Amino acid sequence: MSAGQILFVDDEEPMRIAVKQWLGLAGFDVTVLARPEGALGRLSRDFPGILVSDVRMPGLDGIGLLKAAQAQDPDLPVILVTGHGDIPLAVEAMREGAYDFIEKPFAPERLAQAVGRACEKRRLVLENRRLRALGAGDDMARRLIGPSQAMENVRAQVRELAPLPLNVVIFGDTGCGKELVARCLHDCGPRAARPFVAVNCAAIPETMFESEFFGHEAGAFTGAAQRRAGKVEHAHGGTLFLDEVESMPLALQAKLLRVLQERCIEPLGGNRTIPVDLRVITAAKADLLAEVRAGRFREDLYYRLHVAEIRLPPLAERREDIVALFESFAALAANAHGRTPPTLTEGNVQALLAHDWPGNVRELRNEAERFALGLGLRAAAPVAAEAQGDGLQASVALFERQRIEAAFIQAQGDVAEVMRLLDLPRRTLNEKMAKYGIDRRRFLG
Structure with a gap:
């Protein structure tokens, strides 16, 4: 050797x-x-x-x-x-x-x-x-929760893209968890020890954008009593996350593009340039390419940011994840307030699966926190008429499969641990795995 x-x-x-x-x-x-x-x-x-x-x-x-x-x-x-x-x-x-x-x-x-x-x-x-990457992978499975194939695909994309020095765009509706995915990309990559700086582009007034992003020198404008570092400088060595990037005005897009090309900034009111080294992850609700065609987003900036992409489906399109997410959020809220989380009934599960969740994971988390504090569930959307005939049976089966897959995620594929978590004998677990097409190899590590 x-x-x-x-x-x-x-x-x-x-x-x-x-x-x-x-x-x-x-x-x-x-x-x-x-x-x-x-x-x-x-x-x-x-x-x-x-x-x-x-x-x-x-x-x-x-x-x-x-x-x-x-x-x-x-x-x-x-x-x-x-x-x-x-x-x-x-x-x-x-x-x-x-x-x-x-x-x-x-x-x-x-x-x-x-x-x-x-x-x-x-x-x-x-x-x-290598060991940190394995630990980060386990941590990511606990953070990006959900047994659905859609979430398995997201976790696989994060594992693949995290170590690469590429800019990434995350697409998804409001409340889908875009910032959480961005943090996982940062935490599982080589810049994990450096800053993660998140900026909501829609929340910054246009008149303050340049100062917020690039900083300013003392005396640059009325009230600027001392030098202030901007968001880009704070992110040096780490990751800059730009949420709702499609809301950024065109004039400011040009300034951001210049920073990304030249890898340096010039604070407002100053003459010196400051070199910056950072990875840029952006999130958007709108189709950025459609925004380019409509003249609302610069094409050159689009291609600078859109080297790779991750698409997060709305919660309504991955209902297999609802119960696992709800239970996780409820347990966190209960622990934070020193309570024991209430047990979900079949009626609760029916209500959770029937609701459309227009606010996505953010709405679900809010509902889980209410439930953990004993406030019950708010009214859910009614079950569609065509599903009422066999709705209960289908809902119970879906709930059962979710619980088994959530246990496999927690146990990282260890069958003995899953048996302990679910209090099931091996034969019964095998029968249910066969019934729902659950392959333990998906959850190993």
């Missing part, structure tokens, strides 16, 4: 040959390159090794390569080697994030020890990321 993967960059061929031989004998898997530009195409957040580079090279030097590599992954160990080492250069290298600094000539053992420590650090970083 390899002791670690090394990418070594040096413009001198004798040094490349020597290092490949030294580290190869020490058990490392070594790839040597003469030009630093070739190394950048091989590096990524998932690169399983480390980078070792000479400092003095024509074109892009080792310090420049270090900065470019750390822009791809700040946790990547980079060791710099130079024949012209001095204290200021070493200090600059360490300030820029170098893992170690070795001056030529050096003993092969010195290099092997340094790369060994760096490879072990890299292994631990990648393993911690």
Whole structure:
């Protein structure tokens, strides 16, 4: 087994040959390159090794390569080697994030020890990321609740898009949970430790938009007594979430586009530019492409924001999720007030499934909180006439399937835990799984 993967960059061929031989004998898997530009195409957040580079090279030097590599992954160990080492250069290298600094000539053992420590650090970083991703996935199943195929598709999309450096648009009606999905994208991605800044574009007056987004310097306008950072600057390093982005005026769309293109802002009343690094997630109720055709949304901004998309169906189109969501919200509200949540009756389930939920998940949560506080359920929409003949049987079957699937989600596919949660014997559970077409493999992990 390899002791670690090394990418070594040096413009001198004798040094490349020597290092490949030294580290190869020490058990490392070594790839040597003469030009630093070739190394950048091989590096990524998932690169399983480390980078070792000479400092003095024509074109892009080792310090420049270090900065470019750390822009791809700040946790990547980079060791710099130079024949012209001095204290200021070493200090600059360490300030820029170098893992170690070795001056030529050096003993092969010195290099092997340094790369060994760096490879072990890299292994631990990648393993911690993997474990955090698994934990985030479990947490996401608890946050994006619902056994329906529609919600399973949403969870799969979030898992796929969260680690990618792409801007995402989330489409859905009011109250569907667009901000929750945006937070999951942030929390399950590489920017999780940095700020998540949410802005409702419809709630900011046009006259205040520029100051709110880009900040202002002291004295920029009457009442601006001191400098104030805007939302974009606050989101530096993290995620900027723009809700109801379709409501943004055209003139302000142009300013946002410029920030996204140039990756810098200029506060109101100032002359200096401030670099920003952020991911932008937007939410919209309207079809943005239709807004573009109608002349209400800039086409260039649309394509800048709409790199990937997630569509959230209204609650009325995923009724399988209603009971699981309601019970979760009721339990949270009851716990917050020190109460025991009331048990749902068949009549309660009928009422929940019959209602159209025009306010979507937000309305359902409000209803669950009332129920948890003992205020009962408000009147639900009547069952349609064509469904009244077998409505009770169908509703009970739907409720039963929801409870079983919700238990599988909570137990992460563990059949024994599901049996305990539902107080069912194995044979009965197997029969119901077969009846409702429930495949435990959907819920594993």
